[in-house]
Amino acid sequence: MVMIPPYVPEAFITMYLPAIYAGLIVGFIGTMAIAMKREEIHILILTDLVGLAMIFVVSAVGTDLAEALILPGLVVELAETLAISEILITREMRIIEQDPRRNLSKSSSLFPQPFSANMEILTTAPNFIALVLIGYGIFLTGFTGGAVAGGGIVLYALSKKARGLPILMLDGIAGVSGIAWCLWIIGFLLFFVMPQYWLLSLFLAACGLLLKVASKVGLIGLLMREDIDRE
Amino acid sequence: MVEVQLFFYFGIFLAIVGSIATAWGPGVNDPVVRTFNTEVASVGVCLVLLCYNHVLALLTLLATTVIITLILFRAIIRLEEMGADV
Numbered sequence: 118m119v120m121i122p123p124y125v126p127e128a129f130i131t132m133y134l135p136a137i138y139a140g141l142i143v144g145f146i147g148t149m150a151i152a153m154k155r156e157e158i159h160i161l162i163l164t165d166l167v168g169l170a171m172i173f174v175v176s177a178v179g180t181d182l183a184e185a186l187i188l189p190g191l192v193v194e195l196a197e198t199l200a201i202s203e204i205l206i207t208r209e210m211r212i213i214e215q216d217p218r219r220n221l222s223k224s225s226s227l228f229p230q231p232f233s234a235n236m237e238i239l240t241t242a243p244n245f246i247a248l249v250l251i252g253y254g255i256f257l258t259g260f261t262g263g264a265v266a267g268g269g270i271v272l273y274a275l276s277k278k279a280r281g282l283p284i285l286m287l288d289g290i291a292g293v294s295g296i297a298w299c300l301w302i303i304g305f306l307l308f309f310v311m312p313q314y315w316l317l318s319l320f321l322a323a324c325g326l327l328l329k330v331a332s333k334v335g336l337i338g339l340l341m342r343e344d345i346d347r348e
Numbered sequence: 349m350v351e352v353q354l355f356f357y358f359g360i361f362l363a364i365v366g367s368i369a370t371a372w373g374p375g376v377n378d379p380v381v382r383t384f385n386t387e388v389a390s391v392g393v394c395l396v397l398l399c400y401n402h403v404l405a406l407l408t409l410l411a412t413t414v415i416i417t418l419i420l421f422r423a424i425i426r427l428e429e430m431g432a433d434v
Contacts, residue, residue, distance in 0.1 A: 143367045146364075172409070198420070202420065
């Protein structure tokens with residue numbers, strides 16, 4: 118017997134089994150492809166597919182619970198991809214250091230050639246889009262807002278770097294994480310100690326998550342700074 | 349009015365076809381092609397989330413897909429520059 122809460126719409130109940138089967142099929146394809154490949158970068162790309170299968174299975178629930186479970190899953194997947202790609206690059210560099218016969222090419226830039234077209238829209242549009250994305254992310258708050266605002270930060274850094282311009286660098290971006298944790302813990306505590314202030318604690322937790330996720334995505338900017346220093 | 353179910357099953361179809369294309373599709377030995385094929389499956393998942401009214405999940409999926417694509421491209425380019433076998 119399956120317990121179905123009464124507030125789940127009728128349409129979502131009929132969509133439950135197809136979504137679960139689609140998730141299982143996509144996950145099976147993804148894991149089979151992972152088992153058949155040898156190169157790590159291909160395995161990293163195929164891990165995305167397994168993440169999509171996870172989203173299918175969770176979204177089949179069809180209520181707000183599904184949404185609440187998908188958001189951290191997506192953000193954790195993002196952090197995982199970032200960490201594993203860094204590990205792959207570091208390991209490949211160690212292999213090259215141990216075996217110096219393989220010559221290492223000097224340029225390690227994401228965009229090897231500086232882009233030198235002199236158009237006004239190239240200087241104004243990236244700033245404007247980044248500003249809109251960051252503003253919209255702050256308006257959304259939570260996991261979603263963090264991802265959107267982080268996307269804005271990354272777009273700003275990338276568009277500056279593609280044209281060979283200096284990027285505004287913040288050194289204390291790791292310290293933001295501690296403030297975010299404090300906001301989150303205070304909100305959580307307040308939720309149990311004084312439940313009448315639930316809206317305040319909700320916003321504390323949401324702003325904490327926004328800072329946390331946006332600064333995590335800002336790590337990509339930090340990694341690109343290492344690329345610049347090496348040159 | 350077009351049925352919601354149509355978009356739902358089309359999303360499932362796109363996700364399965366996209367994942368097959370990512371796994372065994374033409375030219376997937378190039379990691380860039382493989383990354384692009386992942387986007388097809390991602391669009392299918394977006395349609396399914398749209399049918400379920402999961403707006404926040406849809407937004408987060410779009411934002412993280414963009415950022416993950418950037419990360420993967422950075423890793424692919426760095427590895428190819430270092431001469432690794434990708």
